[in-house]
Amino acid sequence: MKRLKMISFLHTLTFLMLGCMLFSCSEERETFHPSAGNNTELAFGVNLPASSPGTYALTATDENKLAHVYVLAFKAESGQYKLYDWAETGTIQDNGEISKKKFTVTFTRLKQNEAYRFVLLGNAKPEVNALFDGGTGEGAEKNAMLAQLQLSGIARWNNDPDSNGYRDIPMWGEASDDKTITPGLTVAGLKLLRMAARIDVTVGEPAQPDFKLKTVHLYNSHQKARIAPDPANLAAGSLSKVEKPTLAAGSNVVKGPLDYTVSNDISLESSIYTFESEVPYENSIPVTDKMTCLVVGGVYGNDATPTYYRIDLVKQEDDNTLSYRDILRNHRYTVRITKVKGQGYQTAEEAFNAKAVNIEAEVIALDEADITGIVSDGQYWLAVSQETFTFSRDSRTALSKDNTLTVKTDYPGGWSAKQIADGGNNPVSWLSVSSAGGYSGSTDIKLILEENTGSDRTAYIYLKAGRLVYKVTVTQTITSGIELYIKDAGGNEISELFFREPIGVQPAAQKFGLFWFPATSDVTVSSQMAGTTPFTFDITGGSDKPVTFNNGSGEIWYNTILPPAISGADVADDPFKECISRFDFTIYNGQRYMTKSLFLRQATYNLVVTVIDGFYHLDGSNYMFAVESNTGWRIKSVTDNSSLLNLQGQDNLIPGVGDGNNTSVTYTPIRFTVKNRPTDAVSDMVTIVLESTETQKKFNDVTLNFNLMGQIISPPAHKGWAGSNIYYDQTLGHLTFDDVGVTDHMYYNGVIFKWGSLYGISPIQNYTVLTKRYPPDGGTTTGGSYDDIPFISDATNVPSNRDRAYLYEVTDGNSGKGDICRWLTKKGYAPAGKKWRMPTSREFDGSYTYQTGTFGNHEYGTGAVRSGVSKTGTAAFFPMSHYRHCTGALQESASTGNGYYWTASPGGTNAYLMKYSNKFAGIFNGADIYHETEGRCRAHPVRCVVE
Incomplete structure (x- = not known):
């Protein structure tokens, strides 16, 4: 094997040759269903979006119906989260109020003291089941898997719970950090987001005398949408705040319209539910005829019939200009008609x-993830970010970090703190607010508390906006408090900072803040490497490195967290190298300790191609190479000047084919079939170009050249025979063999193989369901018939050629077929530091010396056989061997003294093997190296050679 030439990848691209074909380097994904084992029961508590609909369509209970939840557990591997286990809920209960739920689920594969990232999918059972049934399973990358979950064909969301075809609104939520499995673990505080947006239309009081609302028409809505948002469209550091819409691939708006009837002349609430959409632009100009908008129909003044008016969903920017709104999931858009000055158009279409x-009209947008409670009177609403607060005995001031209350309202007169009182409606002095009122919109206030030196106490803050009143509960305990938070620049609590750029490019600096209480506590900082390579700080670039300190303020910012660039040399041996360190921050309040951890993680964009070395033969074979990358890629072009390719249905060497974030076991196989011209002297290159799919390219184009040859080329001369046959090592738990020159196990009889099989078979007794087999990935199995064992069958007709290492060319771990020596090299089961293959038939030629001795046999291939032959000029000894007929029946060789060894060379519909007999003093070149009539289904031992 030889390494392909390095390709430029921005500054450097590591173009790794693993010395084996893709299918011998990793296992292809396969459907996985959790197996029975030690059960892990976990409790979950979730917060649903706030809801207070009217009674016209969906009630608050309907909007927050959580009928079923799939909980997916992902495990961090090589910079990605891979699916490890999943479970479904049983009974889902209210957790004190309608917007909070709790449930337990039971996993079967999670391990104690290991960490997992949990994703919740509510009311999405049909879509998740379809994904699993389609082959998605263990090892699926989190973001790629979630991107496949979508609803389609939804012309209009059914808002009648009593009708056929109604379904509860699907929701998504994700834990903000990894959870370590410990006994009694409860995962609480997860926020679920509805995949749909809601649009309400109401006639404001000033406009009611002049206008009666009769109909609402929704234009340009999507009928297809993703259940989970794209992570790139979330606010930085947040898993509950959506900033941009996530559109399903191939989805376009459908003009419609969708028509809704108004029954009370004033409002249409909790009726219009629609998927996300974005404002379309052409040459930076909004395209209004493709924009999601409303047309309302109503009676103006004393008119006898309705006329129609277009209303666009706009917002007022800070400079008082208007801009069009995207429609975002989990948002409520209230369109309030404030004035009607005359008749509209005669038809809805004309108005559109x-x-x-x-x-x-004014459009008020409310992100329902930001609030936990909301009240409405059909005209206006009043909402709060938190309904209940529980504090320690310590005082709270305007500078404290955990006492912020956000009040939101669309009431034009704003809101006020009407009263602060205890349960007996008596005023209290220990609790106050930093502001007694605020304008329409969103206002942050602080809850001010005196130190509690008595007993636990509770008071209530009554907020008022017009006719609306909301009660916030505040409890202060007698327990001394301790608090510690790690937050990003946006104020979101975090557990990781992740840096990633192309090779040779230094990432931008990031920042985080540390907040703690009591403020006078010492902050102890410790760190440890969390992977194979620690995170490195670029000191020359002014990077901060946290150390133990006490500044007395309760707050500190690390404004410059900056690693150096990852270089080409850094990824030479590990193309997807990660640098990870964990920093633990600990405080002590005199009674107890609290620790919070922050992972600093750095990776780089890279692309790796693994191919078969040497030449591809024009014999009609199907070949494969692997592409792995932690960013998006695709085939840009395929150049086949001599038309030597013969692509079939299973092939995907086609421009446009690609993938992304597909490292480790989720590599992407690229397959191609060549024409069958084995005797022609034709030779030409097929050139393949891979490119980054990103607008800002993550790597330069990668060019591959494959030399297709008509004449078969024999492999280079080997560099030595293995010291033993392939046997099963009970201690290691897998097949292996000895290195060149090692004679410890030279007499081992070895396990046996069908030709081209990666499954070893016990060499004792006739085959039964109890006969041991040795799978390609280690361990032992029993059961099944002899016919079930994979091998290169007689149906595969390959021209006879004693110089060809055919099995080396077709090794495929997914099918269980190929060159067992090459496969053991890939798995790390062969003697280290070398690449091994099966010998060709020609490589068995030469002279041998026969010796007679005892004969022992063992199912692991570890029986000592001292009868056999030694190859002249080498240290290789080939013991006598049993073999199996095509029926699985065992043929013993002790009585005859014969030996049989497979080669990698094909013989038409059969295969070459080396046979010797004690009747001869040596080996007759050619005459005793031949293929059996039923050769391939027989099972013989294998001896490896060094490439």
Whole structure:
């Protein structure tokens, strides 16, 4: 094997040759269903989006119906999260209020003291089941898997719970950090987001005398959507705040319209549910005829019939200009008609195609993930970020970190703190607020508390907006408090900072803040490497490195966390190298300790191609190479000047084919079939170009050249025979063999193989369901018939050639077929530091010396056989061997003294093997190296050679 030439990858691309074909280097994904074992029961507590609909369609209970939850457990591997286990909920209970739920699930594969990232999918059982049934399973990458979950064909969301075809709104949520499995673990505080947005329309009080609302028409809505948002569209550091819409691949808006009837002349609430959409632009100009918008129909003044008005969903920017809104999941858009000045258009279609006239409206957007409670009177709403607070005995000031209350309302007169009182409606002095009121919109206030020197106490803050009143509960205990938070620049609590750029490019600096209480506590900082390579700080670039300190403020910011660039040399041996360290911050309040951890993780964009070395033969074979990358890639072009390719249905060497984030066991196989011209002297290159799919390229184009040859080329001369046949090592738990020159196990009889099989078979007794087999990935199995064992069958007709290492060319770990020596090299089961293969038939030629001795046999291939032959000029000794007929029946060789060894060379529909007999003083070159009529289904031992 030889290494392909290095390819530039921005500054450097590590183009790794693993010395084996893709299918011998890793296992292909396969469907996985959790197996029975030690059960792990976990409790979950979730917060649902706030809801207070009217009674026109869905009630608050309907909107927050959580009928079923799939909980997926992902484990961090090589910079990605891979699916490890999943479970379904049983009974789901209210957790004190309608917007909070709790449930338990039972996993079968999670391990104690290991960490997992949990993803929750509510009301999405049909879609998740379809994904599993389609082959998605263990090892699936988290973001790629979630991107496949979508609803389609939804012309109009059914808002009638009593009708056929109604379904509860699907939701998604994800833990903000990895959870370590410990006894009694409860995963609490996860927020679920609805995949749909809601649009309400109401006639404001000033406009009610002049206008009666009769119909609402929704134009340009999507009928297809993703259940989970794209992580790139979430706010930085947040898993509950959506900033951009996530559109399903291939989805376009459908003009419609969707028509809704208004029954009370004033409002349409909790009726319009729609998927996310984005404002379309052409040459930076909004395209209004493709934009999601409303047309309302209503009666103006004393008119006898309705007319129609277009209303666009707009927002006022800080400079008082108006811009169009994207429609975001889990948001409620209230369209309030504030003034109608005259008649509209005669038809809804005419209004849609024109500009809005004679109507004024305001659009209030509410992100329902930001609030836990909301009240509405059908005209206005009042919402809070937190309904209940529980504090320690310590005082809280305007500078404290855990006492912020956000109040939101769309009431034009704003809101006020009407009263603060205890349960007997008596005013309290120990609790106050930093502001007694605020304007329409969103206001942050602080809850001010005196130190509690008595007993636990509770008071209530009554917030008022117009006719609306909301009660916030505040409890202060007598227990001394301790708090510690790690937050990003946006104020979101975090457990990791992740840096990733192309090779040779230094990432931008990131920052985080540490907040603790009591403020006077010492902050102890310790760190440890969390992977194979620690995170490195670029001191020359001014990078901060946390150390133990006490500044008395309760707050510190590390404004410059900066690693150096990962270089080409850094990834020479590990193409997807990660540098990870964990920093533990600990405080002590005199009674107890608290520790929070932050992982600093750095990786780089890279692309690795693993191919078969040497030449591809024009014999009609199907070949494969592997592409792995931690960013998006695709085939840019395929150049076949001599038309030597003969692509079949299973082949995917086609421009446009690609993948992304597909490292480790989730590599992408690229297959191609060549024409059958084995005797022609034709030779030409097929050139393949791979490119980054990102707008800002993560790597330069990668060019591969495959030389297709008509004449078969024999492999280079080997560099030595293995010291033993392949046997099963009970201690190691897998097949192996001895290195060149090692004679410890030279007499081992060895396990046996069908030709081209990666499954070893016990060499004792006739085959039964109790006969041991040795799978390619280690261990032992029993059961099944002899016919079930994979091998290169007689149906595969390969021209006879004693110089060809055919099995080396077709090794495929997924099918269980190929060159067992090459496979053991890939798995790390062969003697280290060398690459091994099966010998060709020609390589068995030469002179041998026969010796007679005792004969022992063992199912692991470890029986001592001292009868056999030694190859002249080498240290290789080939013991006598039993073999199996095509029926599985065992043929013993002790009585005859014969030996049989497979080669990698094909013989038409059969295969070459080396046979010797004690009747001869040596080996007759050619005459005793031949293929059996039923050769391939027989089982013989294998001796490896060094490439």
